[in-house]
Amino acid sequence: MKSIAPDIPVFKLYGESLAWPTPDLLHCESIPQRSSLHHWEIKPHRHADLFQLLYVQEGEALAAVENQRLRLAEAAIQVVPPLCVHGFQFSEDIQGYVLTLAAPLVAHLEELLGHNLGLQGGFACYPVGADRAYLDLLFERLFREYRGHEPARELQLQALVNLLMVWLGRHERRRATPLGASERNRQHLTRFMRLVEQHYREHLSVDAFAHRVGLSGVHLNSLCRQLVGQSALQVIHQRLLLEAKRNLIYTAMTVNELSDALGFSDPAYFSRFFRRLAGQSPKAFRQSAAAGGAPTPHRDDEG
Structure with a gap:
């Protein structure tokens, strides 16, 4: 993957304007859904106030996160906090999801968890191991609920995100703060x-x-x-x-x-x-x- 250029674009969702595109406080899509439109490469960029989780299920992802290069060749969750410069290059057989949380939801989760999602865990990467089936089901239901219009949809989405944050919290280790802005x-x-x-x-x-x-x-x-x-x-x-x-x-x-x-x-x-x-x-x-x-x-x- 090419090195990160000095002028890093700021997006809400990759390739889109600075306006948050939905009244929902989260956005969920499959990795192929967006990356296939960009020839399987998401060039280096950052989000001002969004917290993202990239769940790689199958295939391979090469990640450039700040000054680090990572290769995801097994099922894993990549955490991308706000302001963190990141880009990805995917194999064409990639399968997985991208979950993006907007600022109001991030603030609510930080209050529940008792720490800042943007600074505490940094851009940690967590292999899912024995929890693969659990996370597959969790993301599948979150994706399906997000795309649907069932009664109490927002409440169900919140509950699913809470479960995911609990999983992350239990697997979190202290890591160095990313080296983007000072x-x-x-x-x-x-x-x-x-x-x-x-x-x-x-x-x-x-x-x-x-x-x-x-x-x-x-x-x-x-x-x-x-x-x-x-x-x-x-x-x-x-x-x-x-x-x-x-x-x-x-x-x-x-x-x-x-x-x-x-x-x-x-x-x-x-x-x-x-x-x-x-x-x-x-x-x-x-x-x-x-x-x-x-x-x-x-x-x-x-x-």
């Missing part, structure tokens, strides 16, 4: 992401967030652009947009109620905010989501 910058960004998760409904200014992180607003913006590929304000707005989309799909809240719940003082301003970032009105988004089979509740809406 440790201090990684910690600053992690702190900022956590504060956004806690306070995005309060519409704090970038300077207010920066003060709590211990940086100037200019420094925080520079850090976000360097490691995330977005300004600090864009990070905050994308979190608000994700929550708005989730509520439009999974709740019966009216636009007025949603505007208030997300801390907007004026529903008209919320609708303009949503249209600017999503490219359509909240009502149109809800209708298109319902037409696409998403579990949208029945209730009159306005706006």
Whole structure:
């Protein structure tokens, strides 16, 4: 695999824009599903606020993770924390799954587990050994549930992810922190992401967030652009947009109620905010989501 270039792209999912593509807090796909579109090679890149698990079942994967090169020729789970530069080259007979967890779910899991998923275990690789059948079943059900629209789907997905995190936690060993961005910058960004998760409904200014992180607003913006590929304000707005989309799909809240719940003082301003970032009105988004089979509740809406 080629060496990692100095300008590493930042993706949500490989090859896609910086907008999280789904109102779900996770994304699950087969390894061939995406890698086959790129001639079985995922070039070096990183994710700003996503935690990924790559489960190789069959075939071979050559992994470039920060300054290390790994060869996965047996069933194993490769952990890729946020900000970790990584790339893969797969054999054409590769079989397995990629599970991607978004920032809100990562924050929830970190609270349950009592440690930071991005820094504690690093980019560990765990051979599955005797647990192969258990993990095959776990990933298969997670993949099937993710693609379906059964009742209580989100609850079932959460339960399956929890089981997977317990398995990882029990197999975790202390490892060296990855050598991507400097440790201090990684910690600053992690702190900022956590504060956004806690306070995005309060519409704090970038300077207010920066003060709590211990940086100037200019420094925080520079850090976000360097490691995330977005300004600090864009990070905050994308979190608000994700929550708005989730509520439009999974709740019966009216636009007025949603505007208030997300801390907007004026529903008209919320609708303009949503249209600017999503490219359509909240009502149109809800209708298109319902037409696409998403579990949208029945209730009159306005706006």
